[in-house]
Amino acid sequence: MRTPKICILRIEGTNCELETSFAFTRLGASAEIVHLKQLTGAVNERERRNLKDYDLLVIPGGFSSGDYIRAGAILAARIKGALGAEIADFIENGSPILGICNGFQVLVEMGLLPGPSFGFAHEKGAIQRVALTTNDSARFECRPTFIKHENRGKCVFTGGIEKGSILKMPCAHAEGKFFIAEQEGEWGEVMEYIQLLEESDQIVFRYVDPEGNYAPYPWNPNGSVYNIAGICNPEGNILGLMPHPERAFYSFTDSEWSRRKRKGEGKKEDTCFGDGKKIFESVLNYISKKSYL
Amino acid sequence: MELNVTIKLKRGVADPEGENTKKALNLLGFRDVRSVKSLKSFRIEVEPGEGEGEDEEKVKQEVEEMCRKLLANPVIHDYEIEVVKSERR
Numbered sequence: 001m002r003t004p005k006i007c008i009l010r011i012e013g014t015n016c017e018l019e020t021s022f023a024f025t026r027l028g029a030s031a032e033i034v035h036l037k038q039l040t041g042a043v044n045e046r047e048r049r050n051l052k053d054y055d056l057l058v059i060p061g062g063f064s065s066g067d068y069i070r071a072g073a074i075l076a077a078r079i080k081g082a083l084g085a086e087i088a089d090f091i092e093n094g095s096p097i098l099g100i101c102n103g104f105q106v107l108v109e110m111g112l113l114p115g116p117s118f119g120f121a122h123e124k125g126a127i128q129r130v131a132l133t134t135n136d137s138a139r140f141e142c143r144p145t146f147i148k149h150e151n152r153g154k155c156v157f158t159g160g161i162e163k164g165s166i167l168k169m170p171c172a173h174a175e176g177k178f179f180i181a182e183q184e185g186e187w188g189e190v191m192e193y194i195q196l197l198e199e200s201d202q203i204v205f206r207y208v209d210p211e212g213n214y215a216p217y218p219w220n221p222n223g224s225v226y227n228i229a230g231i232c233n234p235e236g237n238i239l240g241l242m243p244h245p246e247r248a249f250y251s252f253t254d255s256e257w258s259r260r261k262r263k264g265e266g267k268k269e270d271t272c273f274g275d276g277k278k279i280f281e282s283v284l285n286y287i288s289k290k291s292y293l
Numbered sequence: 294m295e296l297n298v299t300i301k302l303k304r305g306v307a308d309p310e311g312e313n314t315k316k317a318l319n320l321l322g323f324r325d326v327r328s329v330k331s332l333k334s335f336r337i338e339v340e341p342g343e344g345e346g347e348d349e350e351k352v353k354q355e356v357e358e359m360c361r362k363l364l365a366n367p368v369i370h371d372y373e374i375e376v377v378k379s380e381r382r
Contacts, residue, residue, distance in 0.1 A: 136309050177307075181303075223307075
């Protein structure tokens with residue numbers, strides 16, 4: 001079988017591309033950090049890359065273009081302007097896209113999440129109603145979070161994760177509050193929208209406390225509506241989430257690693273890998289199945 | 294031609310930065326401060342157009358396009374465009 005090829009997008013200001021590439025490399029995929037310019041062709045022939053040659057596109061976390069204007073706005077505009085058609089083909093093909101943290105913000109800015117059927121942002125007729133805005137605390141929130149897997153099986157990134165299981169991953173962002181616009185200033189509309197997301201199985205992760213209850217701040221670090229931490233598109237091949245799975249790939253990057261080890265908790269394999277691994281594993285699984293078909 | 298673009302949050306969208314600033318001002322003794330809203334502004338200079346004079350409306354429309362495409366997020370933001378300097382020859 002062919003080794004899956006992963007494209008990890010980099011521009012000025014992204015800073016999680018290395019961890020992300022380590023995670024995929026560790027699982028046997030061939031991960032490459034690719035600058036946006038290499039995809040758009042503003043480089044010499046040797047450096048040129050084609051999005052079509054990859055099985056997965058990752059927009060990693062960080063502070064693309066310094067988070068100027070809004071987090072992710074500049075990168076989103078640049079991708080849309082220079083790579084719009086290629087991205088559309090990529091998605092059409094069923095190839096998965098993963099957006100972590102800043103990447104999630106980019107996907108929402110581009111209108112790829114919650115997805116075209118929910119309206120492409122900035123296009124005539126369709127209205128994007130979702131945004132990731134400033135945290136309720138108005139501060140950069142950097143802490144471990146617990147997220148509960150809510151997807152019923154559509155999302156290709158969580159195929160290997162049981163529904164209802166709780167994962168621990170760090171989050172680190174200032175603009176991660178999942179926000180749904182009210183059109184006529186009525187709260188009921190927001191709940192209706194959430195129901196739509198729920199019905200089409202697009203809610204993937206929700207913030208919980210360690211016991212698994214949907215809890216407010218600090219368990220929900222940013223004040224997201226309905227505690228939403230991550231969503232996918234209606235087809236399930238695009239996932240965006242605020243917490244960082246690549247920072248929870250190994251168990252020793254967890255803040256409580258040594259304490260857990262002393263207590264002797266967890267099975268042997270758990271003492272090596274953290275919860276984030278499952279996301280990478282699941283999508284690689286999906287890719288290998290897809291290329292087999 | 295120079296234009297000021299002011300981006301502000303729509304009504305109903307929480308403005309934690311403004312809230313916190315208000316709290317801090319109150320604590321500093323400015324008790325009359327009733328509310329603080331955070332705004333963001335850009336000063337944009339546009340090359341004067343070719344031909345006779347410049348078409349202010351056209352430039353304004355272009356800046357509006359800029360707002361829609363990048364400067365503002367229509368989900369949470371309203372924007373205002375104001376001409377601060379027009380170059381009449």
